[in-house]
Amino acid sequence: MSIQDSGAVAGERHRLTSIAYRLLGSLTEAEDAVQEAYARWYALAPARRAAVESPGAWLTTVAGRICLDMLGSARARRERYVGAWLPEPLPDRTEWGGGDGADPADRVALDESVGMAFLVVLESMTPAERVAFVLHDVFRYPFPEIAGIVGRTPAACRQLAASARRRVRGERPPTAPALPRAEQAALVRHFKEAWEAKDIGAVVGLLDPDAVMTADGGGLVGTALRPLTGARRIAEYFVFIAGKAPGLTLLERTVNGRPGLVAQHGANVVTVAAFALDGDRVTHIWAVRNPEKLRAWTVPGDGPRAPHGPWTR
Structure with a gap:
């Protein structure tokens, strides 16, 4: 792999961290998942890495599967959690310490899909629903690619996303127009x-x-x-x-x-x-x-x- 290709692989970390945070609701766990995905990438033999047509897609698939596994174990842990479990809040580094870009919080694009209300709704979904919904509705991944992550058919992934969408509509009643x-x-x-x-x-x-x-x-x-x-x-x-x-x-x-x-x-x-x-x-x-x-x-x-x-x- 050339230095240029290696740089492109490293550049995927921003996107992967953004995806993993939405999937897990935890910045710490998101960084762990992304780090594990990279560890698996660099553990491949050089010839196998060179044969991968799209390293970004490979990393997304692996990180998505890791997150799916983590979500399954997290559900059991949260049943034992004392009190209510809330997602990990994200700071804006431009106003909180003026970060230098090295912190994973800087790699999570802030939009409606990382708002606390949205993340709380995601917690009501099954792991498979959450992965299908976030990847398709937030990041616009096609269902055939999502199917390779959750281990189901594209049609089943479409149904998972539709079920998740109904949860969103049911738990987020219409509100007044957003204030500036x-x-x-x-x-x-x-x-x-x-x-x-x-x-x-x-x-x-x-x-x-x-x-x-x-x-x-x-x-x-x-x-x-x-x-x-x-x-x-x-x-x-x-x-x-x-x-x-x-x-x-x-x-x-x-x-x-x-x-x-x-x-x-x-x-x-x-x-x-x-x-x-x-x-x-x-x-x-x-x-x-x-x-x-x-x-x-x-x-x-x-x-x-x-x-x-x-x-x-």
């Missing part, structure tokens, strides 16, 4: 200010009456183990937290491509919150608190630290 990004950011900012002021009434006014808050602590930090429903209940919870965690700093940051909030206690990121908005109200908050899922939010130059403080016990 500036208005989304303003609504999240108002929530931050009301939270900092411990103003229950103001928080309630920003929440849909039937809003839901889901938190993920993984049993490693204290948090609500079940989703909280209702504006008043959620507002009281956030104000209670503010009172129990003096010194908590809230930062407006992009989370999975959308305006969100990051809570720091000292130098430690202890919570990353993503928001779903409908019109001028917040309909869902996903608060990721499991420190194992916040590694991408460590500011460059700072080593990993054990979370501490009133909100992390």
Whole structure:
């Protein structure tokens, strides 16, 4: 293989990481899957590598199969997970530490398909549905290629994608037209200010009456183990937290491509919150608190630290 060909193979990592993150909902696991795919590629004899007409397609097939296997084992692990399981949140490196492009988070293109709401819906799918749907509907792979990954016929893969599409429609009811990004950011900012002021009434006014808050602590930090429903209940919870965690700093940051909030206690990121908005109200908050899922939010130059403080016990 020529140096040019080798560079082209290395250049596939961006696309593969983007696919794997959507398939797995975990940046850490996505990087592991991609790394394993590359390990298998370079383990091939040089003659076998030279015989591969499309290294990118080969890597996609292998990475897809690895992800499919990982999804199967993940379902069993998540049945034992303490509390709600949420996808791993992604930072925007242009505003969080100014990454140099080496971090896998920089290789995941941010669009609707990495929004937290979309990723949560993907969790309701079977592994085969998720692979067929993501590869076809998000990345536009043809069903014959997907069939080689999931080990089913193209017709069966078409049915898997259709079933997944029905899940998406069923779990994502129609909403008001999306707010412009500036208005989304303003609504999240108002929530931050009301939270900092411990103003229950103001928080309630920003929440849909039937809003839901889901938190993920993984049993490693204290948090609500079940989703909280209702504006008043959620507002009281956030104000209670503010009172129990003096010194908590809230930062407006992009989370999975959308305006969100990051809570720091000292130098430690202890919570990353993503928001779903409908019109001028917040309909869902996903608060990721499991420190194992916040590694991408460590500011460059700072080593990993054990979370501490009133909100992390």
